[in-house]
Amino acid sequence: MDNSEKVNSSLQHVIKYEKSLYISSNNLQEFLRILDIKKKIVPNNDHVEIGFTIDRIGMVYTEIGDYKKAIDHFLKSLDIYKKLNDLICLSKCYERIGDCNYKLNDFKNSLEFHSKSLEISKKIFKEMDPRLGQTHMNIGNCFLKLNKIDQCLYYYEKSLKIFKKSLTEYHPLIATCMNNFGLAYYKLGDLKKSLEYLEKGLDIRLKVLPSSDMEITESFNSIGNCYFKMENYKKAIEFYCKSVEDGRTVSLDNYSVIVPIYINIGESFFRLGDPIQAIGYYWKSMEIYKKVLNENHIDFARLYDCFGVAYLQMGEVKRAQEFFALYKRIRDFNMLQKS
Numbered sequence: 001m002d003n004s005e006k007v008n009s010s011l012q013h014v015i016k017y018e019k020s021l022y023i024s025s026n027n028l029q030e031f032l033r034i035l036d037i038k039k040k041i042v043p044n045n046d047h048v049e050i051g052f053t054i055d056r057i058g059m060v061y062t063e064i065g066d067y068k069k070a071i072d073h074f075l076k077s078l079d080i081y082k083k084l085n086d087l088i089c090l091s092k093c094y095e096r097i098g099d100c101n102y103k104l105n106d107f108k109n110s111l112e113f114h115s116k117s118l119e120i121s122k123k124i125f126k127e128m129d130p131r132l133g134q135t136h137m138n139i140g141n142c143f144l145k146l147n148k149i150d151q152c153l154y155y156y157e158k159s160l161k162i163f164k165k166s167l168t169e170y171h172p173l174i175a176t177c178m179n180n181f182g183l184a185y186y187k188l189g190d191l192k193k194s195l196e197y198l199e200k201g202l203d204i205r206l207k208v209l210p211s212s213d214m215e216i217t218e219s220f221n222s223i224g225n226c227y228f229k230m231e232n233y234k235k236a237i238e239f240y241c242k243s244v245e246d247g248r249t250v251s252l253d254n255y256s257v258i259v260p261i262y263i264n265i266g267e268s269f270f271r272l273g274d275p276i277q278a279i280g281y282y283w284k285s286m287e288i289y290k291k292v293l294n295e296n297h298i299d300f301a302r303l304y305d306c307f308g309v310a311y312l313q314m315g316e317v318k319r320a321q322e323f324f325a326l327y328k329r330i331r332d333f334n335m336l337q338k339s
Contacts, residue, residue, distance in 0.1 A: 011041050015049065023059045031057050051080035051089065058096065067100040074100070091120040098138060102145075111142035130173065133162035137177060144184055152184050175204035175215070182222060186229075195226050214254060217243045221261050233268040240265045255292050259285045259299075263306060275310040282307050301330040 018034050021027045035053045042049055058073030074097045081089040098113035118135045125132050140155030160177045167173060178201035185194035202219035209216055220243030227236035240261050250258050266281030285303055293299060308323035 011038070011049065014038060014041065018053065018056070021056075023056060023063055025060060025064045028057070028060045031060060046080050046083050048080070048084055048086060048089070051077040051084075051086075054080070055089075055093065055096075062096070062100060062103075065103075067103045071097055071100045087120050087124050091117050091124065094120065095135065095138070098142075102138075102142065105145075107142045107145040111139060111146070114138040114142060128162050128165045130163060130166045133159045133166065133173065133177075136162065137173075137180065140180060140184075144180070144187070147187065149184055149188055153181070156181055156184065170204050170207050172205070172208055172215070175201045175208070175219075177201075178204065179215075179219060179222065182226075186222070186226060191226050191230055195223065198223050198226065214257065217254075217257060217261075219243075221257075221264075224261075224264065228264065228268060231271070233271045237265055237268045240268065250288050252292060255288055256299075259288050262288075263303060266306060266310075270306075270310055270313070275313045278310045279307065282310065296330055296333050298330065298334045301327050301334070304330065 014034060014037055018031070021030060031053060035050070035057065038047070038049050038053055039045060054073050054077040058070045058077065061067070061070035061073060074093055078090065078093045078097070081093055094113045094117035098110045098117060101107075101110035101113060114135060118132070118139060121129075121132055121135055136155045136159035140152045140159060143149070143152035143155065156177060160174070160181075163171065163174045163177055178197045182194045182196075182198035182201060185191075185197060188194075198219060202216070202223065205213070205216050205219055220239045224236045224239035224243060227233070227239060243261050244258055262281045262285045266278040266285070269275075269277035269281065282303060289297070289300060289303065304323045304327035308320045308327060311317075311320035311323065
């Protein structure tokens with residue numbers, strides 16, 4: 001076996017081992033070690049295999065929520081793929097950077113990278129490939145966050161057209177697209193149309209997802225929000241309650257979704273003239289927040305304000321004033337932190 005064959009054999013051995021590793025924080029150090037090994041084996045640092053491993057390190061950082069570090073790594077692999085003119089890898093890398101920027105609430109940058117991904121994807125995938133549908137939907141999501149609803153709906157229409165031609169009738173991606181339409185029409189204030197799409201999305205999700213899936217929670221909650229906006233508070237409570245049923249336990253992963261729903265149930269009872277029921281849900285929310293948030297977290301502010309308003313309606317002015325004071329303290333603290 002000559003030297004080049006030995007190098008290739010060593011590289012293949014490393015690649016096989018790397019592919020056996022899950023994208024997990026537990027494997028971060030192992031991916032870093034593999035990167036060092038590959039750099040010693042391959043002829044230069046612009047080799048595609050170096051890009052693959054840097055990508056995987058970026059995916060680990062994405063998994064643990066360190067999106068800035070993830071972007072740093074994806075930009076390094078992007079540079080390699082540009083030099084190699086690897087269009088498939090370029091498209092995926094642009095998408096990953098777009099996703100990370102979206103998580104960081106940098107929607108303009110997210111839009112830029114998803115648009116680049118779409119530009120390349122159009123060159124390499126068939127017109128009705130679901131991957132193109134996903135990219136159109138990603139761009140629509142950015143426009144939704146930027147409150148450019150007309151552009152948002154345009155990309156959702158494109159996405160839905162592709163999904164309907166390339167996927168089964170009850171595919172989760174079609175449900176997501178329907179749900180996104182619902183959110184867009186909600187922002188436009190067209191609550192009737194919003195409900196129509198949200199219910200279509202929910203119908204699919206109930207057919208294809210486990211009853212405790214958080215996407216079902218999202219659907220029930222969004223429908224509840226529509227009814228709340230319509231001032232149909234009994235119906236809002238019905239859907240809010242459904243969204244936290246079916247074995248959904250509160251965890252660090254989902255408390256930021258579940259707790260606001262409890263607060264929404266409380267606010268609905270308050271609007272129905274039942275402050276005692278409202279306060280019960282506020283205390284339920286408080287117990288969870290105290291376990292997962294520091295005492296000055298801004299999410300406490302809304303909750304304290306709700307307590308204050310409810311106690312005021314009950315005529316307990318002193319208790320209400322205590323909660324309003326807590327609300328003001330946290331609001332002022334967070335404004336000072338930003339300045």
